[in-house]
Amino acid sequence: MATAKTGEIALRPVNELDIEAVCAIDEKLSGQDRPGEWERRISYYLRRDPELSLVAVEGKKVVGFMLGEVKAGEFGLEEPAGWIEVLGVDPQCQGRSVGKKLLEGMLAGFKARGAKAVRTLVNETGQKELFGFFEAGGFKSTPIRTLERKV
Amino acid sequence: MENVRSSTLPKKYHDAVVRWGQTFLPDYPLLLDNWEKFFPHDKRHELCAYRQMGMCDEIECGTMKGKPKFHKANEMTPELADHLLKAVKAQASTELGSIQQHQLTLARAPEEVDQFWVLRMMAEELRHGYQMFHVLLEDDWAAVSDTKGEDMVEEILQMRTGSHVLGAFNVDFDSFVDNIVFCALIDRVGKYQLAMQKVSAYKPMAESMPPMLQEEAFHLATGVVPIRRWVQSAAKEEGYVGMDHLQKVINKWFPRGLDMFGDERGGGSNVKMGLKPMNNAEAAKQYTEEVQQLVSDLNLRYLRARFPKLSRDEAQERLKRIVEKGDAVEGVGPDNLLRLPHHSFFRRRGIHAYQMIDIDGKKVETLDGFKSHLKSVLPEAYATARDMTKFFELMGKVVHGEVKADDAVHILPNLSRVGGVCPCSRAVRWVVDEPQKSNGH
Ligand SMILES: [Fe+2]
Ligand SMILES: [Fe+2]
Numbered sequence: 163m164a165t166a167k168t169g170e171i172a173l174r175p176v177n178e179l180d181i182e183a184v185c186a187i188d189e190k191l192s193g194q195d196r197p198g199e200w201e202r203r204i205s206y207y208l209r210r211d212p213e214l215s216l217v218a219v220e221g222k223k224v225v226g227f228m229l230g231e232v233k234a235g236e237f238g239l240e241e242p243a244g245w246i247e248v249l250g251v252d253p254q255c256q257g258r259s260v261g262k263k264l265l266e267g268m269l270a271g272f273k274a275r276g277a278k279a280v281r282t283l284v285n286e287t288g289q290k291e292l293f294g295f296f297e298a299g300g301f302k303s304t305p306i307r308t309l310e311r312k313v
Numbered sequence: 314m315e316n317v318r319s320s321t322l323p324k325k326y327h328d329a330v331v332r333w334g335q336t337f338l339p340d341y342p343l344l345l346d347n348w349e350k351f352f353p354h355d356k357r358h359e360l361c362a363y364r365q366m367g368m369c370d371e372i373e374c375g376t377m378k379g380k381p382k383f384h385k386a387n388e389m390t391p392e393l394a395d396h397l398l399k400a401v402k403a404q405a406s407t408e409l410g411s412i413q414q415h416q417l418t419l420a421r422a423p424e425e426v427d428q429f430w431v432l433r434m435m436a437e438e439l440r441h442g443y444q445m446f447h448v449l450l451e452d453d454w455a456a457v458s459d460t461k462g463e464d465m466v467e468e469i470l471q472m473r474t475g476s477h478v479l480g481a482f483n484v485d486f487d488s489f490v491d492n493i494v495f496c497a498l499i500d501r502v503g504k505y506q507l508a509m510q511k512v513s514a515y516k517p518m519a520e521s522m523p524p525m526l527q528e529e530a531f532h533l534a535t536g537v538v539p540i541r542r543w544v545q546s547a548a549k550e551e552g553y554v555g556m557d558h559l560q561k562v563i564n565k566w567f568p569r570g571l572d573m574f575g576d577e578r579g580g581g582s583n584v585k586m587g588l589k590p591m592n593n594a595e596a597a598k599q600y601t602e603e604v605q606q607l608v609s610d611l612n613l614r615y616l617r618a619r620f621p622k623l624s625r626d627e628a629q630e631r632l633k634r635i636v637e638k639g640d641a642v643e644g645v646g647p648d649n650l651l652r653l654p655h656h657s658f659f660r661r662r663g664i665h666a667y668q669m670i671d672i673d674g675k676k677v678e679t680l681d682g683f684k685s686h687l688k689s690v691l692p693e694a695y696a697t698a699r700d701m702t703k704f705f706e707l708m709g710k711v712v713h714g715e716v717k718a719d720d721a722v723h724i725l726p727n728l729s730r731v732g733g734v735c736p737c738s739r740a741v742r743w744v745v746d747e748p749q750k751s752n753g754h
Contacts (some may be wrong), residue, residue, distance in 0.1 A: 182610040205534040212530035
């Protein structure tokens, strides 16, 4: 298992034993303990492409995660594209470029899998910080709009 | 999977594996029929061999480090080929052996999702066995070994629970808890073996590993996720499995997992020959740390489900107090939580093999004392199983000085293995030259 010296941040693929650490980061960020949610999400990515989704570690401690996959044919967009579904960084490690490192690692993985573009969905008004993070990472708004209505 | 080449075995061998699957994995068509329901958009399972292209061309460890990897069997020394063939055979035997074990109790899954995850995992194990056959059959081993690839394939297909190469695959499952704990503990050893063989000096073996490892990640989740759920249900006193039973099933499998790494004093020659990057003791140590982490996470989950008002930090603190000080807090003490058995407990390989050591690592003086200890810490159904009967027979001989512990290690499995086919046996010859006969005779 990849480890990093104290103070150094390393990346490695997420595994099933990271579920608890990811729950802990999410709980710090959202205030909710959601084990079932992370069991479901992480096992989904482990099933689909276990080498792509990443965690950032300091020593053996997981301090961030980014989950995503390559899809083709989504929304009628035929070319394979990387999709970043979720990102979380331990608040104690924010400001140390953990998110940036995770993004770089994921971009390399997407590229190796033949993705021509990488997409994600962010709420521009409700998630300003996240929006800024992706903008700084070179992401631009596209004309594709999410449409929604109540049912 | 990018940059992966897929291929199939020559027809008669492919057909043999298909026939084997029809016998030991009869629910395979059910899996395919329900694939979209349980694994929407996932690539459908295929019975074929995958090879990862573009891997390292130079030997990565040992005395030949930096030299070109071997592409053909006849480039290797007989000694190297012998080590490699033993590893391939053991690997193939584990893949098929686990299917035979899982099949026994698959139908007893309390939840359909868990059942289909295990079923998919079994189909992937069949592919892994197929992959190892591909390694055996794609090359000509005649220059370096007396064993023919074809004979090895037939021999492996003939193995049953009780005659497999490694002990963990000769133990019957008693309930669906076995299916799940096996995935979490024994497939984890598999992950180590595959990860180590990714560096193999024999390139076709190295290339076979990444696609298998990818599937192994799912197998580990197939084990760990249901256990996490069960532990949380147990904390609320609902659900299928209590902590006490789960502990007993862990006690059943953890020693077999450690045995799979081989003798703690060995593995050095594999490293020297460039077949694996770690010796047995190093790999077993890392494995133990991982399982310890799993156990700690499960205990934390138990406490959080049992005491929902505790914050994560408070639950961590409490866990530490219970485990390290042995305190009971609000009715939960060490006995209500999970733990790893001592590494020397109930071992059949390595320096602690056939020593009477209890779950805490303490020596038990008498055979009867050891028998009753094992009975109290192992699942009831397993304590009377044929594997245990054989174990105690041998253990008795060791205690009475009739067999040395070091020799006992090599006695099990006391094989009902069929090499070739005896005219009076009921064994089917799996690899046949003509379209299927009713049986081998
Ligand atoms: Fe496997
Ligand atoms: Fe497996």
